[in-house]
Amino acid sequence: MRSSNAAGGRTIALHAMAPAKPAAGMPCNGCGVCCALSPCPLSHLLLGHRSGSCPALSWRAGDARYVCGLVMAPGEHLPRLPRLLQPLAARLARRWIAAGSGCDCDAEMEE
16 A cells, blocks of 8 residues: 545555556546545445545456446445346446546645
């Protein structure tokens, strides 16, 4: 794990192999900074999480990047979700978090 300081003095812990945060607007590279800083509105709604790192933030060692657990494995984070609805939930989660639309985190990071 490595610790990084975001603007405002907050320290977050990220995997040592996580890629560096891209500039805002650049393609997402799975750095995990946005989700480690605070949960997104989808996490608020579905997981009831209000502060700190999102509980759905998941490290994928094989890809050396972070992913959204609500997109990649919704059943792990929503145990009452029927297996039949999990693919739909994943597609909706991808849309609701705007996956693939670029980095929207403007936090400045220090190592």
